[in-house]
Amino acid sequence: MNTIDIKQNEPSQVELNQVELTQTVGNIYADDAKMSIRNANVHYGDKQAIHNVSLDLAKNQVTALIGPSGCGKSTFLRCLNRMNDTIDICRVTGQLMLDGEDIYAKELDPVLLRARVGMVFQKPNPFPKSIYDNVAYGARIHGLTNNKTELDEIVETSLQKAGLFNEVKDRLKDPGTGLSGGQQQRLCIARTIAVSPEVILMDEPASALDPIATAIIEELIDELKEKYTIAIVTHSMQQAARVSQHTAYFHMGKLVEMGKTEDIFTRPSHKLTENYITGRFG
Amino acid sequence: MNTSLLFIALISLTLFSYWFGLKRSLKVAGGAEHKKDLTCLPEQFGLLTAMVCGLPALITLLIFNSAEQLVIEQLLTTTLPANIQSLSSIDFGLYLNNIRSLASSETTQALLQGVAAQQNDIALQGQFQAALTLQELNQQAVWLKTGLVLIIAVVSVIVLVRKFSLTYKARQKSEAIVRALLVASSAIAILTTLGIVVSVLFESIQFFKSVSPAEFMFGTQWSPQTAMRSDQVGGSGSFGAVPLFAGTMLITFIAMLLAVPVGLMIAIYLSQYASTKLRSFAKPMLEVLAGIPTVVYGFFAALTVAPVIRNLGESFGLSVASESALAAGLVMGTMIIPFVSSLSEDAISAVPNALKEASLGMGATKSETVVKVLLPAALPGIVGAILLAISRAIGETMIVVMAAGMAANLTANPLDSVTTVTVQIVTLLTGDQEFDSPKTLAAFALGLMLFITTLGLNILALKVVRKYREQYD
Secondary structure, three states: OOHHHHHHHHHHHHHHHHOOOOOOEEOOOOOOEEEEEEEEEEEEOOEEEEEEEEEEEEOOOEEEEEOOOOOOHHHHHHHOOOHHHHOOOEEEEEEEEEOOEEOOOOOOOHHHHHHHEEEEOOOOOOOOOEHHHHHHHHHHHOOOOOOHHHHHHHHHHHHHHOOOHHHHOOOOOOEHHHOOHHHHHHHHHHHHHOOOOOEEEEEOOOOOOOHHHHHHHHHHHHHHOOOOEEEEEOOOHHHHHHHOOEEEEEEOOEEEEEEEHHHHHHOOOOHHHHHHHOOOOO | OOHHHHHHHHHHHHHHHHHHHHHHHHHHHOOHHHHHHOOOOHHHHHHHHHHHHHHHHHHHHHHHHHHHHHHHHHHHHHHOOHHHHOOOHHHHHHHHHHHHHHHHOHHHHHHHHHHHHHHOOHHHHHHHHHHHHHHHHHHHHHHHHHHHHHHHHHHHHHHHHHHOOOOOOHHHHHHHHHHHHHHHHHHHHHHHHHHHHHHHHHHHHHHHHHOOHHHHHHOOOEEOOOOOOOOOOOOOOEEOOHHHHHHHHHHHHHHHHHHHHHHHHHHHHHHHHOOHHHHHHHHHHHHHHHHOOHHHHHHHHHHHHHHHHHHHHHHOOOOOOOOOHHHHHHHHHHHHHHHHHHHHHHHHHOOOHHHHHHHHHOOOOHHHHHHHHHHHHHHHHHHHHHHHHHHHHHHOOHHHHHHOOOOOOOOOOOOOOOOOHHHHHHHHHOOOOOOOOHHHHHHHHHHHHHHHHHHHHHHHHHHHHHHHOOOOO
């Protein structure tokens, strides 16, 4: 985008910020919701990062969270498995339900929650351990098995599901950090699915990868939705259009619009959504 | 003009030559409005001129000052009568000292000269004559020095300034000089280290001429008392360093036994569990622990910890020496805790947050994350911290002097009194000593061994850190 375009956008920016967001347009409800979030608010100290967001994550489908930088989509994603607990000043309110169970309930153990709601991060972050130990890590800490052959099996099936097994089967003892970026990201996915989660949260999983590795990851996401419910934050609208069934558009901490992906990308109802997906800002 | 006055003059001259070089370069360019024609900025010409003015003169001054006394003494010696020149080196040194003190105070000199003349004391008169010669030589030296330094400063500026032209590379030349200065500074640090090693090495070789290295390194008896005169009844002098090194190792081991677990746990707590507010308060407090003088730790060990340990031991029916390795080791361990905790905390905090989140995101608890991800990833830093702490413990002296005793027992019992290498070095070298007996020379041999040990540990620490440094990221 050149400078002239930005100048032309300036008046519309002012206008956009004045758009009153009383409620989300589109459809936030899913017929078969795996997770339901109602009126979620997130504060960092005095600053409110998420305002009254409500949405459903449909079971065995991919929901894409899109929006300009700093709109709160990553913050929102991290609420879904209570990763924000690790930040001292972060406070989450509202109802966040997994299978009808409040995940912020006092008696709920965040450690168990994170085993059910796994997470894949923006930058591939394999442990500085062998490929095998990376995948076996979760199974070991959760005591899924004490048996070497069963553990081998978990590692193998997880790597297979992540589409990595054939590439690494002869070097499972090599360090995971020695793999290429795309392989590392698939290793991280294998590591996440090794603990058999129900939901997988992906925070821009392909933003650090080249186009070919990205395509492989996207294909993988499409396969994974057969077994898991997936929420993916992405900066790439093409990616959201390719992999997701539902799309939620965030703007300045608010959920502006949500609906079926094809609807959002072809017939956005809200002016802000339209401006974003047509590339007028972002 | 004395040296400090000359020094001030030289500095003023340098400052002046900055201005002079600057003006001169503008003149070469044909006025301030043409300064763009110069390849370098006028300030850079000024800087180069100042350097060329100050540095050679300063170096001359330093060399002159260090050689001055020697040359003057040589000159003075040639004027002295033959019977004095033939004195032994010690007596001659005394004689020279006499002359120097006579030469340095004029009033007493005049007074005594009168007395000497009255008493017709030839020897004393000779001394006064020599003192006068010395004064004269000193005076000449001062003039020579002043003249030489100032001439060098002025001449080098003139020679430089005559070379100024529009394309003169003043910037490159001053950069080269700055670089040479930096190289010289680092060379000083390296040469000092080398100098220390060489001086210790030569004294140690002296020692090993009278005591065999094998006896020193493998002997188990340490009693360094030797007879100073042949008719004196003294110790036979046995120099087996094994008990000293064993004592050092024992105390270091006890110290590490305390410092490593406690320090690591502090590091884990501060980096992972403590709130930012608590950490910002607790970390400096811990580092204060490292700032307490070791002598104070020594009091604490000898007056507080040792009696407590003895009473405690006695209540269990154990016999505990009043100065025990345990007391010294525990207090030393306390002293070292901040080294371990502070450096380990840095290492743990340096582990990328992504790894921590990956582990937590999979449902690992905080402690599982610490044990299985953070500690392995931070291991090189932690090992480095521990090795640094060990070198510190081995070299520590005051606590052990006060709390562990002087008896060179070869024992593994922490309740016994033991001694360490550093303590023995201190005891061998304190008091009036002659520096040619094996007793005092032994200190240098011990110092050398200690130096080699800590050097080895440091190299090992560097190796470990380098080997595992790229493990993550």
